[in-house]
Amino acid sequence: MVETLSIAVIGAPGVGKTSIIRQFIYNDFSEVYTPTRSRYVYRPSVILNGNMYELKILDVPPISSFPSSSSQEWLDLRCRGVRNANAYVLVYDICCVESFEYVKMIRQQIVEHREGSSSEVPILVVGNKRDLQRQRFMPRRAVSVLVKKTWKCGYVECSAKFNWHVILLFKELLGIAVARGMRQNHTSIRLQGALQRNRCTIM
Numbered sequence: 001m002v003e004t005l006s007i008a009v010i011g012a013p014g015v016g017k018t019s020i021i022r023q024f025i026y027n028d029f030s031e032v033y034t035p036t037r038s039r040y041v042y043r044p045s046v047i048l049n050g051n052m053y054e055l056k057i058l059d060v061p062p063i064s065s066f067p068s069s070s071s072q073e074w075l076d077l078r079c080r081g082v083r084n085a086n087a088y089v090l091v092y093d094i095c096c097v098e099s100f101e102y103v104k105m106i107r108q109q110i111v112e113h114r115e116g117s118s119s120e121v122p123i124l125v126v127g128n129k130r131d132l133q134r135q136r137f138m139p140r141r142a143v144s145v146l147v148k149k150t151w152k153c154g155y156v157e158c159s160a161k162f163n164w165h166v167i168l169l170f171k172e173l174l175g176i177a178v179a180r181g182m183r184q185n186h187t188s189i190r191l192q193g194a195l196q197r198n199r200c201t202i203m
């Protein structure tokens with residue numbers, strides 16, 4: 001049986017969420033900014049360490065907050081499926097402090113609004129636009145320590161523009177998600193270094 005993992009990609013407008021997803025799936029990048037107005041679902045299949053996973057990647061349009069209840073999620077089409085995602089990618093722009101503040105708020109709300117042990121869902125914080133790093137607002141190390149030590153989330157920097165670390169971030173997230181889900185089977189050790197570009201296929 002092929003396991004399906006739903007991943008919600010959330011972040012302030014213009015940080016590069018759609019660019020990251022499209023680079024991952026289609027090896028495609030556009031300089032032209034087309035704001036994402038409604039929720040879009042991508043369904044690639046990936047092979048990680050010999051196992052196939054179907055991903056359901058939700059490109060979430062700008063939302064003012066993480067849905068605090070199932071009814072709120074149901075009423076707002078933009079966040080359908082967001083509460084029950086198996087993992088989160090929270091994207092910010094390394095040159096834009098406000099986009100980091102947004103990620104901070106969403107991370108806090110995920111922890112507060114998801115019930116019970118589901119609040120321990122894997123969260124990967126992604127600093128995009130690494131190619132513009134001369135304009136970054138905070139040193140990489142400082143953000144990384146804050147995110148990993150204080151927030152207990154994963155941290156990766158990438159450039160959707162140059163396809164730098166884009167596969168790595170999905171591999172990192174999938175690694176955490178699969179390791180948590182399969183902890184009893186002790187397979188987590190085998191996950192490192194597994195997802196290769198030519199093994200990522202589109203369904």
Ligand code: GDP
Nearest residue numbers: 014015016017018019030031033129159160161
């Ligand atoms: P979204 O609103 O978060 O989905 O952002 P988009 O993916 O639509 O990207 C917003 C703008 O940022 C577009 O003009 C992209 O070309 C640009 N962009 C996205 N990723 C990068 C990146 O890694 N580096 C640079 N320099 N620009 C990027």
Ligand code: MG
Nearest residue numbers: 017018035036
């Ligand atoms: Mg978008």
